[in-house]
Amino acid sequence: xxxxxxxxxxxxxxxxxxxxxxxxxxxxxxxxxxxxxxxxxxxxxxxxxxxxxxxxxxxxxxxxxxxxxxxxxxxxxxxxxxxxxxxxxxxxxxxxxxxxxxxxxxxxxxx
Amino acid sequence: xxxxxxxxxxxxxxxxxxxxxxxxxxxxxxxxxxxxxxxxxxxxxxxxxxxxxxxxxxxxxxxxxxxxxxxxxxxxxxxxxxxxxxxxxxxxxxxxxxxxxxxxxxxxxxxxxxx
Numbered sequence: 001x002x003x004x005x006x007x008x009x010x011x012x013x014x015x016x017x018x019x020x021x022x023x024x025x026x027x028x029x030x031x032x033x034x035x036x037x038x039x040x041x042x043x044x045x046x047x048x049x050x051x052x053x054x055x056x057x058x059x060x061x062x063x064x065x066x067x068x069x070x071x072x073x074x075x076x077x078x079x080x081x082x083x084x085x086x087x088x089x090x091x092x093x094x095x096x097x098x099x100x101x102x103x104x105x106x107x108x109x110x111x
Numbered sequence: 112x113x114x115x116x117x118x119x120x121x122x123x124x125x126x127x128x129x130x131x132x133x134x135x136x137x138x139x140x141x142x143x144x145x146x147x148x149x150x151x152x153x154x155x156x157x158x159x160x161x162x163x164x165x166x167x168x169x170x171x172x173x174x175x176x177x178x179x180x181x182x183x184x185x186x187x188x189x190x191x192x193x194x195x196x197x198x199x200x201x202x203x204x205x206x207x208x209x210x211x212x213x214x215x216x217x218x219x220x221x222x223x224x225x226x
Contacts, residue, residue, distance in 0.1 A: 043202050043217035096167045097142060098156040
């Protein structure tokens with residue numbers, strides 16, 4: 001399953017499928033990007049980050065892709081599990097220390 | 112694993128009252144942040160703090176807000192005279208910043224309800 005930009009706030013997939021969550025960021029000067037997972041009632045939890053001088057980074061079951069040409073970031077989750085159900089936010093850092101968060105995508109994994 | 116802690120988990124207050132939200136960042140971290148999240152919306156940056164002073168703040172962080180590190184472990188956010196629109200989840204975060212890129216670790220948040 002795949003979400004399209006920030007206009008599709010929900011993504012529903014079957015357990016075991018791969019998930020792709022997309023994010024359009026706003027500032028071409030941003031040099032660092034992070035994906036956070038937020039479960040209900042909890043704070044954002046770091047998933048994976050990527051620097052602007054990279055276009056791909058892999059973690060455990062997750063891959064982040066960065067396309068600076070179109071200012072697009074995606075998070076791929078392999079073999080999605082029920083525990084992956086959460087809201088996923090991309091965040092960019094432009095200067096200094098502040099993170100600017102995207103709107104978020106609610107991922108629901110159906111057993 | 113070290114974590115950021117926040118108290119209280121839920122704060123209910125009357126409009127016009129002062130509130131203080133408390134955070135204990137990860138012990139060896141040097142940079143501290145407050146963010147807020149209005150229900151159903153995205154997380155918004157409020158302020159960053161380093162070396163006992165504000166290093167950056169957003170347009171949300173007006174004169175009604177202040178931050179303080181009163182001792183070696185706590186980091187507080189004070190809202191002087193709360194408004195209804197201050198109702199939100201408030202998250203504290205910290206990072207070590209050993210290099211150019213460091214993840215910010217977030218606490219579980221304080222839910223502030225202004226009546």
